[in-house]
Amino acid sequence: MAIDQYSPCPCGSGKKLKFCCSDLAHEIQKIEKLVSGEQPHAALKHVEHLLDKQPERASLLDLKASIEMGLDQLEDAQSTIQVYLLTHPDNPSAYGQAAIMAAAKGETAAAVGALQEALDRVPDRQMPQRVFEAIGAVGHALLITGDLIAARGHLILYAGMSPDEDNRAIDLLLRMNLQGGLPLLLRDTLYLHELSDQPSTDQPPWSAVFEEAGQLARRGLWRRAEAEYVKLAEQAKQHPDVAYNLAVVRGWLGDAAQFASGMHHFAQLATTAAGAPTDEAVEAEALAQLVDPDLDEPKLETVRVTYPVGDDDLAAERLAAHKQTEHYELDPQSLGEAAHPRESYVLLDRPVPSTGVDLAIEDAPNVLAFLSLYGKRTDRDAQIELTTDRGEHFQEVETLVVDILGDACQAQSDTEVVAEKPAAEEALSWRWRLPDDTPSAHRRALLAKRRQHAILEDWVAAPRGALDGKSPLEAANDEAARLPLLGSVLIVEQAAADPSEFDLFAQLRDKLNLPGHDPVTCEQEQLNQLPLVRLTRLELSGLGDLQLQKLLNRTVMGGANLATLRVAEELVGRDTVEEGVDLASAYRQLIRAEPAPDRALEWVRKATKWTEASGESAAEWALLELELQIERSDAEGLQQSLNHIREKHINEAGVAEAVYKLLYSAGLVPPEEMQASQHPTALPQESQAGGLWTPGGEAAAAAPAQSDPAQAKSAIWTP
Incomplete structure (x- = not known):
């Protein structure tokens, strides 16, 4: 930010430079010009020269710390900030710099604490620039470390104070919200509760203190607000609004354990007169379960079992020949500096069927394990590494591996736990290997059936930490577990992606004897x-x-x-x-x-009809239809879309280029043709597009053996 006479003074007073450190105004502007002109070393040297004459000048110490952090001289910056704090113990900018430094080092607890010290010292309605910057820096650091509750609190506070042109916090919040897999409960903004609108005569005697604590919290003074809510919690005798607000400010302060504990407590208090939990109670309980660091979830171990191999050529031959193994090409970048295996395979619970057309779900092969074959090296003999989950089928997997390899391997020499994952979450995921020619519509139908089984059979039988180690089925008969069970069900429900699943969750609630919505x-x-x-x-x-x-x-x-x-x-x-x-x-x-491409196509056609009725171009919808036909793997539909675009929209600005980009991204146009078509005026003919998804065709052969993309995590397992 350019510094002029009316910019906030860097000394932290909250006043304008002209009315504060006016004697240094010219020097500060000179330093800012050096920094903006990419001469930070010269700027630092000039600041140090000025500090030789005025070693305790706050504005100079502030600038020096900022330049040093910008040059990644963190140790020097830390020393400067320590001097700044010692010489100006009541300066909010000094603590703001301390917060920025701690955030840069990933020390989020220290960063939050220093920021609260800074905010406590801010003059009324005179927010120093450095403290404002610290709010954003701490919020960003919290986001990086995964503390989403505290990160959102800080970023919203920053956004509320920022000028209209500063959208950095909003951009971060949007990017966070659009992250795939992030629970919907964690995408929402937490609002402080207010006492119900009642006449002042009906308000509790502590209502004024409650309102004052809320005002502190809205200004970001969360530590002071927390202290007020703690006092009120004793005076208000388990009032749910006090319990909720106390939990929220603790969450914004980065205390995940206290936040979760407070939300559990609020959920217990927020019940109807008949004793049934309210929506707010169930949502608070679910949110607490998602973030509670003290929740001891029953775990499923992923293990790596090593088998010495006497003849790695024979082992490779048997792995390649067996019908329940399939070669799996590893991404070299995923291995980093780890040793690369000679061969890698997935182990299936049955051979891959010859076709996926009309495939029954019980015939779909599931991935049981990952096998890596390493040849002999100077530091070790040849070996096979089996990576799998230590679940109910673990012994079967080990037996199958030994049967496949026979005398090519010896008895296992080592078993190592490489990861742990919550058993309840794992119940909702699966890995299968569908035949390459499985029609996309049938694939989606299989996916829906498999998800239904995962929820109604696997998940309800998996133990959960929130239910004291019981499964949802076991907890369904325990009245004391009703609230945590409702929270657990809500966590599953809010991850739904298809409206057709509403009926599935109604079945789930019926099975667990829970009320509907x-x-x-x-x-x-x-x-x-x-x-x-x-x-x-x-x-x-x-x-x-x-x-x-x-x-x-x-x-x-x-x-x-x-x-x-x-x-x-x-x-x-x-x-x-x-x-x-x-x-x-x-x-x-x-x-x-819309998750179903067929239904999405109906909306495209309705949008096209609506647009054409107004006499405007429907090219946008034609391009979206083409994208959907590619997703549907429908060669005939794709050709019809291309023909329609060629007849109606090909001469409109940007249309041909957009078509080529879509086809190129889908692998339907070779790179050399894409490079040669900087300004295409024609579209691929039927001979190029037709038959792309026929059984056994080129596109199918190129498809990797992998789990269903809608359920896949980062990988099957990594060796």
Whole structure:
């Protein structure tokens, strides 16, 4: 940021430079010009020269620390900050620099503490620039270390103070929300509770202190707010609003254990008069289960078993010949500096069927293990490494490996635990090897059946730490476990990606003797704070068009796909909409969020009809249809889309280039043709596109042997 006479003074007073360190204004501007002109060493030398004359000048110490951190001279910067703190113990910028330093070193607890010290010393309505920067730096560091509750709290605080042109915190929050696999409960903003709107005569005697604690918290003074809420917790006699706010500020302070404990406590307090947990109680319990560092989840071990090999050529021959092993090409980059195996295979529970057409789910091969064959080296003999889970089929896997290798290997010499994962989470994942010619529609149908089995059979039988080691089926008969069971079920439900799964979760609740969900109604002023997990149950018919538009923007930014589908469908289904409503955006989100390509194609056609009725170009929808036909692996549909684009839109700006990029990304256009087509005016003919997905064709042969992409994690296992 350019420094002028009216910029905040770097000394931390909160005043403008002109009215604070005016005697140094010229020198500070000179230093800033050197830094912005990429001469940081010269800037540092000039600051040090000035400090020789005024060694305790706050603005110079602040600039020196910043330049040293920018040059990655962290030890020097740490020493400068220590001098800064010693000579100016009440300066908020000194603590701001300490917070930035701790954040840069990944010491998030120290960074949060130093930032609170800084905020405690900020003059009223005079936020020093360095403290403001520290809020963003600490939030970013917390995000990197995975403390999402504290990170979100800091980034939202930063966004609330930042000028309109500074969107860095919002960008980070959006990127966090759109991360695949992030639970919906962790994408939401936590809002402090307020006492219900009652006449002042009906307010509790401690309501003024409660309001004051809330004001402190909204200014980022979370440590002081925590102290007030702790006092209130004793005075208010287990009031749920106090318990909730205390948990939230502790979460923003980075205390995950206290946050989880507080949310568990609030969930117990937030019940109806009949003793049933409220939506807020179940959501708080689920959130606590997601982040509780003290929750002892029953684990499933992944182990690596080593077998010495006498003849590695014979071992390779037998692995290659067996019907339940399949060569698996490792990505060399995934191995890093580790030794590369001579051969690597996946071990299946049955041979791969000759075709996936009409494949029954019980005939789909599952991946049991990963096998790595290493040849003889100077420092060790040849060996086979088996990587698998130590689950109920562990002994069967070991027996199968020995049967396959026979006398090519010796008795196992070593077993090493290489990873542990929660048993309940593992119950919701699987690895299979479907035949390459399995039609995409049938693949999706198999996936839906397999997911149904995983939830209704595997997950309900897996032990959970939140249920004291019981499985959901066992906890279903324990009234004391009802609240944690509801929280556990919500965690599974909020990960749904397809509207068709609503019926699946109704079956799950029936199986566990749990109540179903009730519809949700909401006042206009509460709409922005309604939790994302409740939006799929929100009554939409009573909302205005512009309200729906705002709600759609929120669901998209929150990565809440099911809610996006519901809101967008309601919006485009209305006979007329108010001026200012962007129906094109609603159609676009419907197409993008719809998990079933066939249903997405229907939305494309409706969007096309709507657009053409207004006399505008439907090229955008034609390109989206082409993308969907590629995803559907439908050669005939792809050719029809290409023909339609050629006839209707090929001469529109950017269309041909967009088509080539889509085809190139899908591997349907060779690189040399893509490079030669900087300004294409024609599209591939039928001979190029037709037959690309026929059984045994080139595209199928190139498909890797891997688990279903919708369920795959980072890899099967890594050696």
